[in-house]
Amino acid sequence: MSATVERRLAQFRAARGSAAASRRPAEPLGKATAPEAADGQREAVAAGPEAPRGEAVAPVSARLLLLLKVLLWAVLLALFVELELGLPYFVLSLLYWMYVGTRGPAERRQEELSAYSVFNPGCVPIRGTLTVEQLERELYYRPAAGR
Secondary structure, X not given: OHHHHHHHHHHHHHHHOHHHHHHOOOOOOOOOOHHHHHHHHHHHHHHXXXXXXXXXXXXXXXXXXXXXXXXXXXXXXXXXXXXXXXXXXXXXHHHHHHHHHOXXXXXXXXXXXXXXXXXXXXXXXXXOOXXXXXXXXXXXXXXXXXX
């Protein structure tokens, strides 16, 4: 199993350029200090066209797309206000955002638990759920079970 993973890692590094992968020291994520992270950002900015395009361009284009959508909505709102239909446009756009903001069951990850325990396998509640037993203990100032 590990030989397969190592072979795939070697293929990945060969495809991305082994020079960039070998220069970077192996650190766990989140362990870099602030000056080191800033140096890495400066190197990425100084690299210019040599920097990987997919990493820095995607968040900028997503933000730009969101900005354009908000500007289009604001322009349409101004247009509908001029036509004295601003309130219906605003209400319908809120309903549309609520519809788009909800996820369907197909978008849920397999291990992800529902906030409603009846939809989980074995009716398992998520962490932090207030149970009836816990509420009764807190109301009657009883010590928690097992303490």
